[in-house]
Amino acid sequence: MGDKIRALLSKQSWFLHAIFAFIVGLVALLLAERYGWFDHSEQRLYDIGLNLKDPPIDEAQCVIIAIDDATIEQWSGRPFPISLHLIEHARLVKALDSAGAKVICFDVLFDRLDSAKSEDISFFANVCKKAGNVLLASAVEDTFDLQGDHFASAYLALPCPTLYGSVAGVGLADVPVDFDGKIRRVAKVTRFQDSLLLSLSAQAAILYGQNKFNDVSENITYLIDYSWLSKIQLISGKDFIDHEETRESVHGKIAMIGVTSDKANDSYHVSLNSALGKPLMVPGVMVHAVAVQSLLSRNRIEPAHSSANLLLFVMVVVPFVFLGKAGRTWIAVAGYIAVALVFVIISVLAVSYASLLLPVIKLLFSLALVVGVQLILGITLLRRETASQLAVITEFSEDMQSAKVIQQHLQPRIVPTHPSFEFAAFQLTCKEVGGDYYDFIELEKGRIGILIGDVSGKVVSASLIVSNVQAVFRKEALPQHSPSAVLRAINAHLGSLSNASGRFISLFYGILDSNTLRLTCSNGGHCRPIVCSANGNSYELAEGGLFVGPFPDMEWVNTNAQLSRGDLVCFYTDGVSEAYDGKNLEQFGEERILNFLKQTSGTSEGILDALFRTCQSFAGNHAFSDDWTAIILKLK
Numbered sequence: 264m265g266d267k268i269r270a271l272l273s274k275q276s277w278f279l280h281a282i283f284a285f286i287v288g289l290v291a292l293l294l295a296e297r298y299g300w301f302d303h304s305e306q307r308l309y310d311i312g313l314n315l316k317d318p319p320i321d322e323a324q325c326v327i328i329a330i331d332d333a334t335i336e337q338w339s340g341r342p343f344p345i346s347l348h349l350i351e352h353a354r355l356v357k358a359l360d361s362a363g364a365k366v367i368c369f370d371v372l373f374d375r376l377d378s379a380k381s382e383d384i385s386f387f388a389n390v391c392k393k394a395g396n397v398l399l400a401s402a403v404e405d406t407f408d409l410q411g412d413h414f415a416s417a418y419l420a421l422p423c424p425t426l427y428g429s430v431a432g433v434g435l436a437d438v439p440v441d442f443d444g445k446i447r448r449v450a451k452v453t454r455f456q457d458s459l460l461l462s463l464s465a466q467a468a469i470l471y472g473q474n475k476f477n478d479v480s481e482n483i484t485y486l487i488d489y490s491w492l493s494k495i496q497l498i499s500g501k502d503f504i505d506h507e508e509t510r511e512s513v514h515g516k517i518a519m520i521g522v523t524s525d526k527a528n529d530s531y532h533v534s535l536n537s538a539l540g541k542p543l544m545v546p547g548v549m550v551h552a553v554a555v556q557s558l559l560s561r562n563r564i565e566p567a568h569s570s571a572n573l574l575l576f577v578m579v580v581v582p583f584v585f586l587g588k589a590g591r592t593w594i595a596v597a598g599y600i601a602v603a604l605v606f607v608i609i610s611v612l613a614v615s616y617a618s619l620l621l622p623v624i625k626l627l628f629s630l631a632l633v634v635g636v637q638l639i640l641g642i643t644l645l646r647r648e649t650a651s652q653l654a655v656i657t658e659f660s661e662d663m664q665s666a667k668v669i670q671q672h673l674q675p676r677i678v679p680t681h682p683s684f685e686f687a688a689f690q691l692t693c694k695e696v697g698g699d700y701y702d703f704i705e706l707e708k709g710r711i712g713i714l715i716g717d718v719s720g721k722v723v724s725a726s727l728i729v730s731n732v733q734a735v736f737r738k739e740a741l742p743q744h745s746p747s748a749v750l751r752a753i754n755a756h757l758g759s760l761s762n763a764s765g766r767f768i769s770l771f772y773g774i775l776d777s778n779t780l781r782l783t784c785s786n787g788g789h790c791r792p793i794v795c796s797a798n799g800n801s802y803e804l805a806e807g808g809l810f811v812g813p814f815p816d817m818e819w820v821n822t823n824a825q826l827s828r829g830d831l832v833c834f835y836t837d838g839v840s841e842a843y844d845g846k847n848l849e850q851f852g853e854e855r856i857l858n859f860l861k862q863t864s865g866t867s868e869g870i871l872d873a874l875f876r877t878c879q880s881f882a883g884n885h886a887f888s889d890d891w892t893a894i895i896l897k898l899k
Contacts, residue, residue, distance in 0.1 A: 280640040281584040288633035292576050292625055296569060301624035303442050308607065308623060309486065309564070310447075310534040312614025316490045323494040324471070324559050325552045326364075326513050328355060329523040330371075334500035345522055346373045349387040352520075355500060356387075359518045360394040362510035366470045368398040368463065368555070370436060370521030370548040373422040388429035398466050399426060400436035403455055419455055434466030438531075438550060439484070445532045445542060449554040451483040464554040467517050471559065486564040486620060488557040489535045492545070495552050497523070517555055521548020564618045572622050579626060580633050599634050603627050675703050679711050681777050683828075683899055687867035689875060690892040691838075698725025698768075699836045699890035700732060704740050709777040712740045715894060716770040716789060716811075717836040728766050731757065736772075746772040746785035747819040750811055754787075757812040767812035771804070771834060780826040780898060785819045787811045790837055793853070795860045797829030831870070832896040833860055838889035842878040851881050867895040 295301060335342045338351050352369070359367050376384060391397040404420045421427055438449045451465045461469070496512055500520070503509050522529055529547040537543045557563045567575070583598060610623035678686035688701055698718030705711055714736055718725040732753055739752040749772050757768065771792060773784030784792075788810030791803035806822035826832070833856065842851040859877055863870050871893060878891065 276644055277641075280637060280644070283640065284633045284636040285580060285584050287636050288580050288629040289573075289576065291632045292572065292622075292629040295625040295628060296572065296622065301622075301628060304624040305610075305620065305622065306441060306445075306447055306534075308610045309614055309620055310445075312611040313489055313534050313564075314536050315611065315615040316488075316618075317615075318490050318493050319488075319560065319562065321494075321560065323491060323496065323516075323556055325467075325495055325517045325519055325556045327495060327497045327523075327548055327552050328359070328500050328503055328513075328518050328520045329497050329546075329548070330500050330521065331523045332525060333502075335524055335526075337501050337504075342524075342526070344372075344375065346371050346376060347379055349376075349379060349383040351500075353387045353390040354504060355520060356390050356394050356397060358504060358510065359513055360396070363514035364396070364518040365472075365515050366396050366398060366467055366517040367394060368400075368434075368467045368470075368517055368519045368551075370400055370463070370519060370551050372400055372402055372420060372436070373426050374401070374420040376423050384423065384425050388425045391426065392429040395431060396470060397430045398432045398434060398463070398470055399430050400463050401433050401460070402436050403453075417455075419460075431470055432461075432466045434463030435460045436463045436547075436551065438462075438547075438554070440531070443532075445534055446487070446550055447534050448484045448486050449550075449557075451485060451558075462554075463551055464558050467519075467555045468558045471517055485558065486566070487533075487550070487554050488560065488562075488564045488618065489533055489553055491553050491556040491560070492533075492535065492549065495549070495556060497549075517552075519548055519552040519555065521546060521551065523548060562618045564614060564620060566620045567622060572626070575621070576626060576629060580630060583630060583633055584637070596634055596638070599627075599630055602630065674701060679703050679705060681711075683777055683780070684775075685867045685897050685899065687871040687895045687897075688893070689871055690890065691875075691887065692890045693838075693887050696726040697890035698729060699838065699892040700729040700768075701834070701892055701894055702733060702736060704737065706740070706743060706774065710743075711775045711777065713773045713775060713834065713894065713896070714740075714770065715834045715836065715892065716768050716787075717838075717890070717892075718768045719766050725766065728757070728760065728768060731760060732768060732770070740772075745821055746774060746783060747807070747821045750785055750787045750807070750819045751817075754811045754817055755815065758815045760812070767810050769810045771807075773804070775826075775896070780828075782824040782826055782832070783821055784824065785821050787819055790835055790840060791853075792832055792834045793857055793860060794824060794826070795831040795833075795857075797827060799861070801857060801861065826898055828898050830898045831860055833874075834894040834896070836890060836892040838887055838891040839874070839878060839893050841889060842882050842887055842891070843885075844881055844883060846883055851878055855881070867897040870897065871895045 330345055338348050341347065352371070356367055399422045401422065402420045403417050405417050406415050422430070422433060427433060435450070435453050437453065438446050441447055449464055450462050452459050452461060454460075498509050498512060523546040527546070530544050531547060531550055532542045532544050533550065535543045579602065606621075606623045606627055610621045613619045613621050674690060675688070678688050680686075686703070690699055690701065692699070698720060699716070700718070701715040703711060703713060716732060718728045735753045735756045736749065739749045744752070750770060753770065760766070769789035770787040771784065771789040772787075773782050775782050784804055784807075786805055786807030788808070791805045793801060793803055795801045804822070804824060806820060808819040809817055835856065840851055840853050840856060844850070856874075859874060863873055865873075874893060874895075875891070
């Protein structure tokens with residue numbers, strides 16, 4: 264049972280690895296969203312998309328009443344702090360209220376009015392109360408220790424009590440500055456000392472009538488759509504007071520009052536680029552106006568919902584999980600690179616056209632972990648499988664080496680010797696074991712049996728046929744049977760084996776009479792031995808019949824060859840004649856064997872060695888593609 268379970272797990276290991284990789288990626292995505300990993304990178308993509316975004320076609324619902332240099336020059340007294348000009352602010356409120364402004368929002372802090380006249384404060388408060396739609400700003404101020412080097416505490420800078428009780432609302436004007444000093448987002452709600460405070464933009468949206476923004480149950484930040492910047496009208500406070508024709512622009516809208524003077528330090532870098540391609544710097548009142556407009560617009564830029572992120576994660580990761588199956592991990596890696604590029608492009612286009620910020624970097628981080636985990640697990644599995652396969656290969660290799668030794672012992676250890684002739688034999692298998700076979704058997708009355716054959720195919724199955732042929736040959740040759748009778752006996756024995764395996768064997772068997780030098784032989788479809796006479800003539804021993812094995816009723820005939828002193832006989836397999844020259848694309852061939860035999864001399868060993876080296880040289884010293892076997896018989 265344990266083996267079955269392990270086998271099942273081994274077959275399904277890729278699936279288990281995929282599930283594990285999926286879980287790792289999902290946890291990474293949730294952690295990245297929870298702790299804001301890669302927010303900086305996603306803000307960069309937001310910047311690119313924002314700069315490609317076209318201005319909206321709708322009319323802006325917010326107008327900026329700018330306290331610019333011309334307005335400050337018109338006011339009497341100190342130009343700063345602006346909050347001391349209560350009478351001038353009251354005139355603006357009256358003018359805006361009479362012009363039909365739906366909300367009058369001040370981006371001005373009225374918390375430090377110690378030097379202001381109490382009657383001026385009361386006058387301004389009464390004007391705000393009469394208008395009924397005035398929204399003032401508050402801020403969180405930091406205090407430092409006596410040396411001024413260390414942050415000590417923070418307090419909420421609210422308008423003075425007289426003003427606080429006379430206006431329609433107070434909103435927090437603080438906006439977060441990102442890592443590079445730019446303002447990209449604004450808080451809808453900010454928590455301060457266990458209290459939730461609405462931001463100035465959220466309060467303005469609520470007073471404007473958008474009650475759906477009146478949810479203060481959680482701390483939410485939203486992205487500012489700066490494409491509205493070119494659509495929001497900016498009117499000088501001086502012009503608005505002096506010229507009545509400018510007052511039609513604020514009817515039914517939010518009038519955002521704030522300082523735009525060059526002498527003020529209330530300016531911030533935003534995500535839009537200037538005409539010179541550098542980050543644009545705008546007054547804080549413009550940031551608040553665009554923040555209000557972003558919150559009011561139906562197509563404001565919003566981060567993708569967490570459920571949408573999870574769905575997107577599943578849609579992207581699941582294909583990669585299955586691409587990691589069974590050696591396809593490299594496809595997953597290549598696909599990750601492609602998806603990364605596509606995701607970056609899509610995220611930029613999503614900001615530009617859909618006003619949607621995708622968590623693309625977080626998703627790619629999760630996807631990278633998925634691919635990485637699959638790679639690690641895949642490599643681990645591959646190493647385990649490789650080790651197992653190596654063990655099998657090692658065991659198989661040892662078995663093949665043993666088979667090679669056994670087959671070598673099937674061949675004769677020594678060749679027959681006689682005063683009248685000499686033999687030389689050599690075999691080289693192209694694999695560990697082969698299908699070539701040769702043998703000698705000494706018979707009565709000075710006769711010697713010579714057998715050479717070649718089984719179709721190579722390696723183990725061919726070597727098994729060889730072992731069967733040897734057994735039958737040794738049994739049938741000893742009773743002095745003729746060569747044709749021996750071939751018929753081998754054919755009868757191999758019939759069932761040949762039909763089952765589809766193998767056959769070509770055989771040449773000859774019996775040399777050492778007294779008369781007559782060679783009685785029969786050729787069963789084998790390469791024709793070549794006889795080179797001492798007088799220069801040559802001929803082949805071809806008589807016999809077809810190859811042995813598949814034809815149960817096949818008959819073979821004998822033939823006699825009378826040899827003479829000085830004759831040379833070469834028995835060989837097709838590994839000799841078919842030695843291949845890869846350069847010229849041709850085989851060694853019978854004609855080259857014949858020419859070699861006619862031109863050579865020496866002992867049978869020397870002739871055989873020279874033939875082997877000639878074949879090797881012809882093949883360009885490349886390994887032979889078939890077993891190489893040859894026997895040289897030389898009559899002295």
